[in-house]
Amino acid sequence: MAGDRLSVGGRRNNIGEVCTPNAGADVARNRALWTMVNEQFTDEDAHRAWAAGELTWGLFGVPERDLVVLGDVRGLDVVELGCGTAYLSAQLARRGARPVGLDLTPAQLATARRCQERFGLVFPLIEANAEHVPLASASFDLVVSEYGASVWCDPERWVAEAARLLRPGGRLVFLTNSVLATLCVPEEEGVAQDHLLRPQRGLHRVEWPGGGVEFHPSHGEWVRVLGANGFVVQALHELYAPADAATHRYYGIATAEWASRWPVEDLWAARLTAGVMAPGSAPSGR
Ligand SMILES: C[S@@+](CC[C@H](N)C(=O)[O-])C[C@H]1O[C@@H](n2cnc3c(N)ncnc32)[C@H](O)[C@@H]1O
Numbered sequence: 001m002a003g004d005r006l007s008v009g010g011r012r013n014n015i016g017e018v019c020t021p022n023a024g025a026d027v028a029r030n031r032a033l034w035t036m037v038n039e040q041f042t043d044e045d046a047h048r049a050w051a052a053g054e055l056t057w058g059l060f061g062v063p064e065r066d067l068v069v070l071g072d073v074r075g076l077d078v079v080e081l082g083c084g085t086a087y088l089s090a091q092l093a094r095r096g097a098r099p100v101g102l103d104l105t106p107a108q109l110a111t112a113r114r115c116q117e118r119f120g121l122v123f124p125l126i127e128a129n130a131e132h133v134p135l136a137s138a139s140f141d142l143v144v145s146e147y148g149a150s151v152w153c154d155p156e157r158w159v160a161e162a163a164r165l166l167r168p169g170g171r172l173v174f175l176t177n178s179v180l181a182t183l184c185v186p187e188e189e190g191v192a193q194d195h196l197l198r199p200q201r202g203l204h205r206v207e208w209p210g211g212g213v214e215f216h217p218s219h220g221e222w223v224r225v226l227g228a229n230g231f232v233v234q235a236l237h238e239l240y241a242p243a244d245a246a247t248h249r250y251y252g253i254a255t256a257e258w259a260s261r262w263p264v265e266d267l268w269a270a271r272l273t274a275g276v277m278a279p280g281s282a283p284s285g286r
Contacts (some may be wrong), residue, residue, distance in 0.1 A: 009038015026213040033212040049087035060241035073097040076141040086112035110236040131157035150174035163229040192254040231270035238263035260284035
């Protein structure tokens with residue numbers, strides 16, 4: 001894969017790509033992590049997630065009906081980048097969309113396939129890296145990522161892929177950890193604290209001990225990357241835990257109490273304009 005030849009940290013190589021340090025190794029490490037997480041949690045939880053009656057966002061289940069980020073998806077061609085067990089794609093299929101789920105990890109896709117059979121809801125599932133998507137350009141109306149590419153892929157690469165995959169005017173909706181939560185989570189173990197534990201300056205590629213390789217750009221950095229790829233930001237929903245929320249039983253990022261006081265997740269919505277904007281130019285809007 002292309003990532004194997006990229007080894008120059010954060011600099012541009014001679015074909016103009018922004019390089020991620022050890023991108024091939026990062027991908028292997030993240031695939032191993034998600035194979036393990038599938039054994040520990042996602043395989044067992046997938047049936048519940050597929051059966052959920054309502055589409056919700058994030059660890060604390062903020063209802064889509066309160067946010068209306070996706071809106072009416074009937075008839076839309078959708079690709080989910082880093083679909084995991086594909087329960088979000090399943091929800092979109094039930095609402096009349098035509099989803100394609102893409103993920104790096106065979107174990108996650110095996111669970112997704114089992115759920116498709118069990119629930120009688122079949123749509124294409126593709127094993128691939130969301131930084132190099134083997135699908136045709138301008139063939140989707142909506143790209144979604146819920147803790148998928150939005151966390152585990154280099155934004156310079158996967159946002160460019162999202163822009164390539166979308167038809168002009170198409171939308172990108174993605175969920176990731178809030179910048180604030182990332183600043184407050186201890187290095188070794190434990191949930192987000194009520195004070196900052198690392199600087200925001202330089203925050204971008206994050207390796208957790210015993211974990212994978214994640215990307216946590218600042219809000220300003222997201223706006224820059226989205227704009228550079230032709231997107232106009234429509235919304236940034238900063239998600240808090242609803243009043244009755246319980247702390248997640250597996251993902252130990254923040255307690256419900258913490259998340260009721262500080263935004264725990266960032267849910268972005270952006271629309272692709274006709275062309276890529278030059279830095280500093282005003283968005284044309286749609
Ligand atoms: C947290 S799951 C997201 C799926 C689901 N929405 C969820 O919240 O459980 C993260 C998924 O991202 C996938 N992933 C990690 N790196 C990826 C990459 N480079 N390309 C595509 N998928 C990737 C993992 O295999 C994993 O299934």
